[in-house]
Amino acid sequence: MENAVGFLRRNLMVPEPEAASLVGLNAVLMARCDALARTTHYRKGLPVSELFAHDVAASLQLPGVGFDPVRYESRKADKTGNVLIDGNTYAAGPSFHSRRLTVGLRHDVVQILDEHAAPVRSFPRVFGQQTETIFDPASLVPLLVTKPGAWSHSLLRPLVPEMVRDWLDQATATDRRRLFNAVDAASGSAGFDAAVHAADTLLRRGDAPDIAWWACSPAAWPMAPNRPPPTWT
Structure with a gap:
């Protein structure tokens, strides 16, 4: 497994890929994977795509419930109902001013929940520093x-x-x-x-x-x- 990870790092991420969004980065990496799949395995003499299909057929079935990669953190909204997340300001709304809220951080979405864990707002997640408030x-x-x-x-x-x-x-x-x-x-x-x-x-x-x-x-x-x-x- 460690050798496979090193192989992918050397072949897919050198030079380091650049993209404006996670969707764009995934598209770049998928194109490089497709190119790799068209090559012939150095030892087995078969296309990598064919060997991959054999591996998939031999794999166990995925769980019926998808894994949700999310991290929940507590935040206190300011007097205008805004919360600070990774240096960026998200507007929960004026009705949530000065309240203790929970934020769910996913790779592409920031979700704000109230004190009872009920979702109240969802925003596209912003990376880097944005000077303007992100709001619905x-x-x-x-x-x-x-x-x-x-x-x-x-x-x-x-x-x-x-x-x-x-x-x-x-x-x-x-x-x-x-x-x-x-x-x-x-x-x-x-x-x-x-x-x-x-x-x-x-x-x-x-x-x-x-x-x-x-x-x-x-x-x-x-x-x-x-x-x-x-x-x-």
């Missing part, structure tokens, strides 16, 4: 429903279409709350991006924010008379 846009909308005045410094402001942003900048607190309520209601089923896109379509039509939920909720369209649904992209 939909999780911040309820805060703006409660405090529409926080819109001017919200992390969501750069993420919405320009027309929606300009409208919210000039809207009253009541009108902002109406639109945030609509986006919040739609994000659960359609996703944040689709919800704000629908809100953008609605505003471009000249409709008022108190009917924004017609545009944001696809399930509501059959109930809305004489209103064609927006185009979803």
Whole structure:
């Protein structure tokens, strides 16, 4: 086994591979494995791929339950509901401020769980140092429903279409709350991006924010008379 590991290190990882993501690295290594499989074994005189197939046929069956390579750690959220993981900041959400949370660290995902081990947020895992907070846009909308005045410094402001942003900048607190309520209601089923896109379509039509939920909720369209649904992209 040690000889096999050394062989793979010398033949697959020299020169040291580079990739922008784990998916990219796996693709590079798989291509090198495929090239190795096409060669002939120096002693047995057969293609490596054929010998590998024989080994697989002789192997025991894998367990019925997959192994989940995850490490759980405890973190305390700060006063804004953020947690620090490997030098990067992840937003659990304002409702979790100052609470003791559990984070599940997988190779590609960071999962945040509450005090009862119930999952509340999942994010793609970020490696290296990122200066910006990593967050789920939909999780911040309820805060703006409660405090529409926080819109001017919200992390969501750069993420919405320009027309929606300009409208919210000039809207009253009541009108902002109406639109945030609509986006919040739609994000659960359609996703944040689709919800704000629908809100953008609605505003471009000249409709008022108190009917924004017609545009944001696809399930509501059959109930809305004489209103064609927006185009979803």
